[in-house]
Amino acid sequence: MGGRERSDSPSPILTATGIRKRFGRKLVLDNVNLEVRPGEVVAVVGENGAGKSTLLRILAGFLAADAGEVDSRGRVGYCPQEPGLIGLLNAREHLRYFGAARDLPPGDALAQGHELLQALGFPVGDPTLVQNLSSGNRQKLNLVLALLGEPEILLLDEPYQGFDQGTYVNFWNHVETWRDQGKAIVVVTHLLVERQRADRLVELRIPCPSVVGGEPPFGAS
């Protein structure tokens, strides 16, 4: 797939080639190609059922493609649409649990996690169990767990669901910061206004003849 090719652009850190996925008789993805480079934000758009979440699950390795190849050359942080959290643990325990997976000592996991949570407006230190948190705060924790350990690739599946207006705007400012830090970011989104914050747009269509991508950004610098 094309895209904004610049002579000085780094080589792709995440490449998907010829991805095909079928659920039963329903073809969801067919010959989808995607390249993401460090320091790039790619927005994945499309109607409901176009396979956006399925594509991200395949990129993350949660789902195997029926055909095609995914080549990722960095650590992946994945924020699913539905927070995959443990209801009877609190935020602090989640940070320790996920931090250990990233080889972070508990103190470092908490320090890093609290900084990220605070930036998103999460009440740091709140011992409330996840099952009793508001959906917005659950989603903030969900996002922070994907960011823990500084992964080079971020796969974000509508990560702002439940965010209030301020946090939502704040989220996109953070996306720009993460891009400037050199992270490769793939964001599934619906809203037109968000597309302007991306470097490239990838549109998936039903019945998914193939991906249409590499559109220049709508006003992105």
Next chain:
Amino acid sequence: MSSARRIVIIAGMQGRDLVRRYVAIALMVVLPLAFYFALLPSHYALLVGGIGLAWSVSAVGLFVVLASRETDPRLVLAGYRPWELLAGRWLLLEGVAAILIGAFALLFLAISRPTATGELVLGVSLSGIVAVPLGLAIGSLLPRELEGTLAIIALVGIELTLPTDSSVAPFLPLYGSQQFLAVAAGLHGVTPPPAPVSVSYALAYTAALTLLATLLWTMRVRVKRSLHRPPSVRP
């Protein structure tokens, strides 16, 4: 961070999740107690209570697996190895089983006062030990609450209703512990197998179920690499 440290952290977090399930913990203790007290003063209560303990422990194992099925792929993607997650849960469940084994063995000894005390302790211990990988294997094979629960009810239920000298009994995972419990309860109509044979059965089932759970678990939660080359880019 070493695998051992990560396994302890996993066990600790799963333990916190488990201890906050107050009703489940109460039922885990009440179920074997109910089996046992319902059949007192018959010594058959020892057999049913011991197998009931396995029922509780395997059900907890099943739900420990199922409760985190949405989170596990994320934890693996974040860096845990699938076997570390399983080992953490195994460690927690063996700890829970050890507490229950100790408590129930003492209770059975105090109330039923069986003459074959060694057989009773062995029977209860093996029940708890085999039940851990049994619950983990069923949870890995049938990752839905209803199907998993029915499988445990079926397996342990058959174990409870079968005569201990039935030709089918050796094919069930709790056969070894069932033999010891039957001796402790004085139920054997025929000569029971020698103790080393029953212990071997229990350990073999434990090993086989652990292996099965590890294989199924790893297949389910591993990161799935899509590496099929599409026709257009095949060399």
